[in-house]
Every structure is written in structure tokens, then in C-alpha cells.
Amino acid sequence: MTAPSGSAAELLGALRGEGRLSREALDRDYNARATVTSARFDEEMQRYRQLSQPARAMPGATLDVVYDEISGQTLDIFGAAAPGERLKPVFLFVHGGYWRALSKLDSAFMAPALAERGIATAVLDYRLAPAVSLAEIVREVRQAVSFLWRRGANYGVDPQRIFAGGSSAGGHLTGTLLANGWQAAAQVPENVVKGALTISGLFHLAPIAASFVQEWIGLTPREVAELSPAEHISGIGCPLIVAFASGEPAGFGRQSRAYHQLWREAGHECGFMEIPDRNHFDVVLDLADPETMLSHALTELVRRG
Template sequence: MASRIAEEASWPRERLDRDYNARATIPVAAYEAEMLRYRAMSDAARESDATHLDVVYDAESGQTLDIFGTAAGELRPVFVFIHGGYWRALSKRDSAFMAGMLAKHGIASAAVDYRLAPETSLAEIVREVRAAIAFLSKNGRAYGIDPGRIYVGGSSAGGHLTGTVIAGGWQRDFGVPDDVVKGALPVSGLFHLGPIAKSYVQDWMRLDDAAVGALSPAENLPGSGCPIVVAYAAGEADGFKRQSVDYDRQWREAGFSSELIEVPRRNHFDVILDLADEDTELSWALLRLIGKA
């Protein structure tokens, strides 16, 4: 059941830099265009589907989340989206593109902000996203959210952070049940940080061995795991592919439910935008996960 990715930490730095460099998989102009699409599609969702903006979920950090697609007199399941950006870029303003699609199916969305590296440690980032889940569990009803139907997903670094909220061992400290998350969709995620700590990403992440062990979802599987869908793009850098395949294997070998999806004709950056369109494999997988397909 152990992760096979840990051995990558002994690989040559040059290979790790290549295998975990998502930006190098598409031209610069294409990357910039995708970032503009994130913001434009999310801005459109803020105009049409936002119901509660800039809700402070953590008094300690002052971080906020945006809520979309709730309805008066109704408690809806919620899909909590955690953005990527290698823990140092993007925000909730870039993270609401799926809100309209989900609202059509009676599902709320929440886009989460967290403080960014290198000014903030990964341990603190993880604490903040866990605090966001705990906030929705305890206070969701006030915002039209069913606290018993919280689903979480994220892309790239957000896929890693998704893994940290379905990991075991943190829930009691936050006063939430072990099964607070009912299902998860990590996309293009990173689940073992050993290779990352030996790559160029270490320049801003500054991970020590203790952080690698404590903050790697692959090293902290829960006692009872929720159903998950692990997805990645066919055009991913190789390291992201290997980590997704290995995490799916670990989840299933632990006796939990996992579905592995390779999305054709997509890259690391545009794959997550498939959630804006209900007629995609990724959207249908998420709707099945939530029980709305």
C-alpha cells in the first residue's frame, strides 16, 4: 500500500525538473491564454451565480471563500474547489468556472483562497484549507449548504491540497467528523512530496523531510476513505501522471473506492476547465460522485 513515488526522490535533479514542469508542456502563449480563461469564466460565474462573496472562514489568517449556486429555503451539496498554481499563484478569483454547470444540477460551489508560498509555509496552507472545510461543516447551513454533503476537488497543487483534506489524522483537531468530506476529485494532483522537494519547486517551497512526511497525502491515508475520482490530462508532464496512477492504486489497495481517468486531448492547464461543460467526462464523473448524474 506504500507509495512507489517515494523512490523518485533519488532520481537526478534534471529528470525531476523535467517531469514536474507543467509549464513546459505547452507554449507560453497557450499557458497565458488558459490563465485568462480561468479568470474570465470565473468572473462570469461571479456575475451570474455568486450568492455569498468573501466569507471569512479562518479568523487566524483572515482568508475567505466565495459561495455560488445556493437557493433560498434549500440546503444543497457543495463542491469545494481548491486552486492550483504550485502553491504560489492564482486565487479564488480564478476558480469558479464550474459554478454555473453545478448550479444547474442543484449543487453549490465554494472557491477557496489561501495564502501563498514562499511567504507562507505549506503546513500553514494545508491548515487553512482544512479550516475552510471545517468552517463549511460547522456553518454551511447559514449559507444554504448541507454540511453532510461536502465534496472537494482541486487542480495541480489544489489536487495535493484536496488529498490533504481527505487524509487521516486532522479532523479531530478541527472538531469535525472523520467523514466530513463525502467524495473528492483531485485533478493533476501531487500526492507524494519527496520528488518535489528534490526538484526546482523546492526553490520556493523549502520542504524538509518532516514536511514531506506530514504533508504528503500518499503517506497519510485515512482509516476509512471516501469515494474519489483521480483525473489527469493526457498531455501532462510525466511526474503528474505517475503520481495520479500511484495514488489511485494506493486508494484501491486500502479498500477504498477510486476511479482513474485520463482525459484525452487536454493538458495540465485546460483539463480542469472541462468542469464548466456538463457534457465532458470530467463533469459526469463529478456529478456521479455527488449523486446528481
């Protein structure tokens, strides 16, 4: 499937304009939970945790590394190089949960498959809404990248080969890692992330701030502008894959198509994947299976990087 055409101004205008749609329409278009039964949702959440457990038993796994002294948040690293080996590229995975659920314990399911292909995995915790603001969550996730760039070599990963990805709210947070404007203050290179994969992501927050999600995320107009990745496409950029499931709510599909086109409009390399026979919750689990096209795409992204 091809993404829609249009200038960057037109695409941004359409995304901003979604915030003026009716609450009923937005609640429908951004309610992923309503696209599956309660039993199916519970099953997928259990699979996240079950498929992540084997990673914690991987040889050399390093758990609960504090990456941010301010918040005390931690990350786990799997499949890294042993002492004396060449440092390995690392895929930093950012979990979803509409910024208020899940953890790194549910998020390491891709680590064994990536380790077989010579790629380390890092998964992180960040504090959740409504206990903290989205601005704070974004700060913490960016700090995780800064930590890997500064100290990753101490843990067997290559600071020059950091890749990032995430699902749903994690897709949004991945987008904030690619956005311009934060790297200088963090004293990291603008191209610190060498490639990225967003799955079922959210790239403009205008419709989110007008939907049911606002009840716990509490976005201000300024935060909508500052924390929407679509508003801050870097001039440097990196190879990006924008993926989503065929069974997504309509809003997630619209945002993925628009973000892909915005990335292309900026002159950056960007792949586009609609994964058939998957829903918002199970599509990311394709990363646990090295034979899926999503897993192949991630592996190729890292190898090329």
C-alpha cells in the same frame, strides 16, 4: 487505462524513491509549464479568469466570507439554497498554481454548470508560498472545510454533503483533506468530506522537495512525510476520482496512477480517468462544460454521495 498494480508498500516505496532521482529528471517530469507554449499558457490563465467571472453575477452569490479568523482568508459561495429551500450539496474547489499563484477569482468556472444540476460551489483563497509554508496552506484549506461543516447551513449548503476537489497543487491540497489525523483536532467528523475529485494532483512530496519547486516551497523532511497524502490514507475514506490529462508531464501521471492504486489497496472506491487531448492547464476547464466526461463524473459523484 488501468492503474499499475502493486502493494501499498511497493507503491509508497516507489514514490519516496523518486526523491533520489536526478534534479534534471525531476525538473523535467514536474515542469508542467514546459509542456505548453508561452502563448498557450497565457491564454489558459486568461480563460480561468474569464470563465469564472459569470459566477460572480449569479443570483445569491455570497462573496468574501471569512472562513479563517487567524489568516483572514475568504471563500465565495455560488448556487446555494435560498432561504426556505432544502440545503444543497457543495463542491469546494481548491485552486492550483504550485502553491504560489492563482486565486479564487480564477476558480469559479464550474459554478454555473453545477448550479444547473442543484450543486453549490465554494472556492477559496489561501495564502501563497513563499510568504507562508505549505503546512500553513494545508491548515487554511482544512479550516475551509471545518467552516463549511460548522456554518455552511447559514449559507445554504449542507454540512453533511461536502465534496472537495482541486487541480495540480489543488489536487495535493484536496488529498490533504482526505488524509487521516487532522479531523479530531479540528473537531470535525473523519468522513467530513463525502467524495473528492483530484485533477493532475501531487500526492507525494519527495520528488517535489528535490526539484525546482523547492526553491519557493522550502519543504523539510518532516513536512514531506507529514504533508504527503499518499502517506496518510484514511481507513474510512470516501469515493474518489483521480483524473489527469493525456498531455501531463510524466511525474503527474505517475503520481496519479500510484494514488489511485493506494486508495484501492485501502479498500476504498476510486475511479481513474485519463482525459484525452488535454494538457495540465486546460483539463480542469472541462468542469465548466456540463457535457464533458469530467463534469459528468463530478456530478455523478455528488449525486451518489
